[in-house]
Amino acid sequence: MEWINAILQGTLLGGLYALFAAGLSLIFGVMRLVNIAHGDLIVLAAYLGLTTTVMLGLHPLVALIVVVPAMAGIGYVLQRAVLNQTLGDDILPPLLVTFGLSVIIQNALLEGYSADPQKLDAGALETASIALGPLAVGVLPLLTFAIAVAVVAGLQWTFYRTALGRAFRAVSDNQDIAQLMGLNKRHVFGQAMALALAVTAVAGLLLGIRTSFDPSIGGGRLIFGFEAVIIGGLGNLWGTLAGGIILGVAQTLGAAINPGWQLLAGHLAFLIVLAVRPNGLFPRISG
Amino acid sequence: MPEPILNISKLEAFYGDFQALYGLDLTVDEGEVLAIIGANGAGKTTLLRSIAGLMRNGPDQIRYRNQPIGALRADQVAARGLALVPEGRQLFPSLSVEENLIIGGRVGRKGPWSLSKVYELFPILDERKHQASTSLSGGQQQMVAIGRALMSNPDLILFDEISLGLAPIIIKDIYDALPGIVGGGMSAVIVEQDVTKALAVSSRVYCLQDGRVSLEGASSTVSREDISRAYFGIE
Numbered sequence A: 001m002e003w004i005n006a007i008l009q010g011t012l013l014g015g016l017y018a019l020f021a022a023g024l025s026l027i028f029g030v031m032r033l034v035n036i037a038h039g040d041l042i043v044l045a046a047y048l049g050l051t052t053t054v055m056l057g058l059h060p061l062v063a064l065i066v067v068v069p070a071m072a073g074i075g076y077v078l079q080r081a082v083l084n085q086t087l088g089d090d091i092l093p094p095l096l097v098t099f100g101l102s103v104i105i106q107n108a109l110l111e112g113y114s115a116d117p118q119k120l121d122a123g124a125l126e127t128a129s130i131a132l133g134p135l136a137v138g139v140l141p142l143l144t145f146a147i148a149v150a151v152v153a154g155l156q157w158t159f160y161r162t163a164l165g166r167a168f169r170a171v172s173d174n175q176d177i178a179q180l181m182g183l184n185k186r187h188v189f190g191q192a193m194a195l196a197l198a199v200t201a202v203a204g205l206l207l208g209i210r211t212s213f214d215p216s217i218g219g220g221r222l223i224f225g226f227e228a229v230i231i232g233g234l235g236n237l238w239g240t241l242a243g244g245i246i247l248g249v250a251q252t253l254g255a256a257i258n259p260g261w262q263l264l265a266g267h268l269a270f271l272i273v274l275a276v277r278p279n280g281l282f283p284r285i286s287g
Numbered sequence B: 001m002p003e004p005i006l007n008i009s010k011l012e013a014f015y016g017d018f019q020a021l022y023g024l025d026l027t028v029d030e031g032e033v034l035a036i037i038g039a040n041g042a043g044k045t046t047l048l049r050s051i052a053g054l055m056r057n058g059p060d061q062i063r064y065r066n067q068p069i070g071a072l073r074a075d076q077v078a079a080r081g082l083a084l085v086p087e088g089r090q091l092f093p094s095l096s097v098e099e100n101l102i103i104g105g106r107v108g109r110k111g112p113w114s115l116s117k118v119y120e121l122f123p124i125l126d127e128r129k130h131q132a133s134t135s136l137s138g139g140q141q142q143m144v145a146i147g148r149a150l151m152s153n154p155d156l157i158l159f160d161e162i163s164l165g166l167a168p169i170i171i172k173d174i175y176d177a178l179p180g181i182v183g184g185g186m187s188a189v190i191v192e193q194d195v196t197k198a199l200a201v202s203s204r205v206y207c208l209q210d211g212r213v214s215l216e217g218a219s220s221t222v223s224r225e226d227i228s229r230a231y232f233g234i235e
């Protein structure tokens, strides 16, 4: 029973990891940019959530209506003002610049909020649970997982069923030819970053409700997101969800064996998948 | 005397340190079909890419309807009514046939061309519209590339070697469709390796050689000797 419980908890945790990963995956897919600052942007979203809940007295989940557009706006401006300038044939500049951005965000958060751990207060939601047979399942993890599935489904729909998604795919395929179709790739990249950071806002708030956070934890979230993306296979959003689940389950199983093994087990699962299937479990089937 | 729709003067183009076009002058008259011929590497594709906004040029080196467009981005050029059917077709592999056409219409210009018109011109595409563009034959892909350009309802359409790598019978199909395309008053520039074909469909012809115009004339009157001299630079 303990094992089943661990698998269940890990699966639900995987939803959160998928939310960490989805924005990363989207950005890489559309513009081949590896955003080193992604984890710090998640933490930034958590802090924006903190400020919103404290200042406006909102429930953290209600704060989404403020933080999601705010992060989307930050994403668009960041892309147009900074990141677009770094994109080109050389892959090094975007890595360096997003690394610098990561340092800047961490220091700004330290300045603004101090290094003290913070938490978002979601009230009764944090402790509520429902009985699933003999198992007690937390409502918050369940909700997180449901949101993750909804976000992935929404992104998938956007990608394959809307004009915006068509533009994303076209620019990803061939930037020059997309430009001939009247698409300004700088604007399209801005839209992609806006969407990615909107997802990041959801991830940040759910993270902040689940655990305490401080300005230094972004790197760890980046690694989890990155591992989920690679396990699932680049360019496949449902694969990213599966990758998140595999990572989450590996961690909770590791922790069930020995509490100190949680992170190690996750990294091991990642390495094993990478060794056996270098392209991830569900790579995009390219035409 | 018809008005020129496109006016190119002293156009230069570079790939890094390499100069591909040297002070090239060229005009396209309203409603005409202009052919551009020339050996491999003469600069034909570079010329079309410059017109379409994919190369950076001086603003006044390319004027369209008397407006400087040389320094505009490709999406801005497209919005003004120029479309390029690129060399090698270059469809979007992640998009279905129909999506490739729809995205061509994104510019949102009004005009005679629409999805149903393109399907009327190339009925096979209607049957294949939900397939991946990569699953089509070369000729069908070329039809998509042409349809995609038409969807923007351009006033000037640029064709870069639309017969490249296609079987003769398919080439004939595609060229047979041409009058239906340019008949509506659209101006066209056709880059074509097959000189006979190029002369047959055009009113005027330019020959490029090493990034310069080596011959210019009416397609019906240029002589074969002049062309071979302009083509290969043999004196």
Ligand SMILES: Nc1ncnc2c1ncn2[C@@H]1O[C@H](COP(=O)(O)OP(=O)(O)OP(=O)(O)O)[C@@H](O)[C@H]1O
Residues within 6 Å of the ligand: B015, B018, B020, B038, B039, B040, B041, B042, B043, B044, B045, B046, B047, B087
């Ligand atoms: N991306 C590039 N980088 C560097 N040089 C290039 C590039 N593209 C073309 N060139 C060079 O520019 C010159 C003109 O090339 P261009 O493709 O315009 O010729 P073309 O007339 O279209 O030839 P083809 O008939 O083979 O299509 C050639 O010498 C070519 O090698």
Ligand SMILES: [Mg+2]
Residues within 6 Å of the ligand: B044, B045, B046, B087, B160, B161
């Ligand atoms: Mg060429």
